[in-house]
Amino acid sequence: MSTEVFDAVVIGAGHNGLVAANLLADAGWSVLVLEQAEKPGGAVRTDEVTAPGFRNDLCSAFFPLTAVSPVMRGLRLEDHGLSWRHAPDVLAHVLPDDRCVVLSRDIERTAASADEFAPGDGAAWRSLFGQWQDIREPLLNALFTPFPPVRPAVRLLRRTGVADALRLARMLTLPARRLGEEHFDGEGARLLLAGNAAHSDLSVDNAGSAVFGWLLAMIGQDVGFPVPVGGAGELIAALVRRLAARGGEIRCGCPATEVLVAGGRAMGVRDADGNPIRARKAVLADVPAPTLYGEMVAPEWLPSRLLDDLGRFQWDSATVKVDWALSGPVPWTAEGARGAGTIHLGADLDGLSAFGGELVRGRSPRNPFLLFGQMTTSDPHRSPPGTEAAWAYTHVPRGLMEHREELDRQIARIEKTIEASAPGFRELIQGRYVQGPLELAAHDPGLVGGAISGGTTAIHQQLFFRPVPGLGRADTPVDRLFLAGSSAHPGGAVHGGPGANAARAALARAGLLGEGYAAVIGAANRAVYR
Template sequence: MDAYDAIVVGSGPNGFAAAILLQQQGLKTLLMEGADTLGGGMRTKELTLPGFKHDICSAVHPMALASPFLSSLPLEQHGLKFIYAPYEVAHPIDPKHAAILHRDLKHTAELLGKDSRAYQTLFQPFVDQWEELANDILGPLRIPRNPLLMAKFGLKALPSTSSIAKTFKTEEAKALWAGLCAHGIQPLDNLTTAAVGMVLGTIGHRYGWPMIQGGSQALADALASLFRAIGGEVQTGIWLEDMAQLPKHRVLLLDLTPKQLLAIKGLNLRSGYRNQLSRYRQGMGVFKMDWALSDPIPFHNPEVGKASTVHLGGTLEEIASAEYLTGLGRIPDRPYVLLSQQSVFDPSRAPEGKQTAWAYCHVPHGSTADCSQIIENQIERFAPGFKDTILARHSFNTQQMESYNPNYVGGDINGGLMDLGQLYTRPNFSLTPYRTSNSKVYLTSSSTPPGGGVHGMCGFHAARIALADHFQIKVTL
């Protein structure tokens, strides 16, 4: 077999980022994927009916634009096209009233009335200076480039969602804030749950929350096209179970979770490091649904139909209650539902005159409960007549999600619980958590900082460190 400078296992956004960076620096790099198609969470398939394209996991991509590495790549030259809805996020509080997140921060704030100043004050400094923050937020613990700005961000990001919500007076502002933070998939009273809301809100006002024309698979295809164009090699259909399966190589980068690392034979990890990995904590899971629809979702408030992403959960108190119950291992009757209606803005997703919809709710880790009814009931609550538009449906419980993509352990799409103990110290406490106890093996997955999201920064940092350790190549952004 041919010898490689580097092998990257796993073709999610982090695997691709690592492979592209290594190949850009002149290393002969092989990207290996266990599935028959590339992409990890960036896959699109006809899950319901022929001609209806559904994103398996990631559906809306604000982090791709905000990522210092992915945004530096000429992916539009490889067929990537972003699509924007009129509104970034809609959050109905009841059938008639909704909070709307526009890309324009000032306009969003004005719509919040009494909370206009508080909302704008929360986000404005970081919207204006995102580029100065991005490398510090989307990376490991280190001395920040702008310590004062990072300290200001930390004061907003480290508290709980509920704590920051106390600065708002209106139900609209509180609910919009709760919907952003609930992407973190944990109870909203937990410390650091404000971090996800701060990042997603800031990015929404800086770049928007775009979709990708044709589906998330188009992002994977563009990354693959770029990687091959610069000389990278790709193999699919090979699940790594034993190091003996690999060609000769100098370094190995794994876009895998700690659970998967521990299962690989011949990896030669020290017992102390293995013990640390075995204590890594996974978060709650998701129950995912896709629909083929006869018509657009008939939201009672037509403004909600103009947003690519819709947060369905009602008030802050309702969302907090649902996330709290899920954290206790229970399934609420009215869950927080994250919904996307891509085909309204991207006709390539469905046959002419038809629509698709994508949604998930949070469930206890590893749950096999069927949440189809409670998700559809929650949509129907804000869109009477929704169920009448359903032509076909498809669902994944947490175990089916993991079977489809082993990185989603127990349905955990964030690569591990992102609480105070694991926000940056993942999968172990280290200033270079991408290194393993085997000096030739690196971890590139979302189980390293900065965690979940289609940004590729976990892979970038792992590759950056491997380049410095073994090839004396220093890379910065």
């Protein structure tokens, strides 16, 4: 049988792999995407797993970074059937004493909610959002391009000036708790920052956690936390339709097991049946860095220093997620939570600090901080009228929750936390679907040990330290092999940055820069890994 040949082979049909494939197909390349699972999408999937008529998002659910990503906006997925919906309010943080602060796309509503905790915090919130509006576009362009983002950084510097750029840089290195203290007097607005920071695997007391809290809070104020009509899987369906329209091919249930290398150059892949598939121009891997370098590329093609650095690669904390089919709306006693798509609950600021501290010490937090999603509130297409499709997740230390008894105890803690703020919640449960770390990894092998970000978001593994100290780019030590998954800069979440960076690097390698590009990257790699 003759060997199949494509311009590019993409390993993995997660959203990053599909973004990369689309951009290569836009350039006229023939592209094959190989996916281990029976469906594309990776951690962006929707299924009826709780009860008939309830469409639950298995992993990703809200998409603020998709909404602002220059990569995703440039794909114009709305032309391929994707549409968006919003909950009445973006987010609510319910404190253990049932006070509640609300983030709304209406800045006056957000400011009024902040003022309930401390008069004047509403004005401070408007000021912080005004700063975001001034730097929004150059900052977003800088975030989603390879590191260092020279041109976007220059544009950002022109917008801010040197003095304000230095103040911005300082702000983004702060712990989220400290950022809130510097800007606000009351706990409400501080929690809008700190609770959003806790979407990452960082404690609110970790240096660098402020950037996550500030970014998500400002995006929420700006464009909200939108959801695809019909489920998260509709985002993937649009990417698949777009790729098919450009001649790209996806094979599900067909994993790539090995990257074929000759003379230091990626030549293609081998599938699970042992068949070689040739890639004339590039192989792009939407898989975790330890999977690519530790399993798919023979070690003789990799520098010993890279392999040594991989031994220090740090995963983000594990995750436990539960989906519910509810017979009615969640009976929140805090009125502000009833119309919010995303709800934070189970912890005030001190509780967030305690939660992060227990995770660092490898202990399962006794009082879990929860991220809760009201999907029918956000999109009525998710469940029958009068019902609610809902979910919650929390972080746990790696290596725990691998026995059903432990997982059941954690689910009981989660439901107890919700019941405290919504008495009668348990009585509404018609169906429940539980995913601990093992179940998440079984659903998507990229979620190794229940890690959802492709590696820690801590500052020691970001920018040019991601996934290991190096260039902060998609290029690898193997010529024409590119890392396209969330282990690469700019990291996790659904924004397409790693996939787009890998596609651009592949196009540059094969284009006008050609061998010159390879020589420059090769010299840089040798310098890094010498």
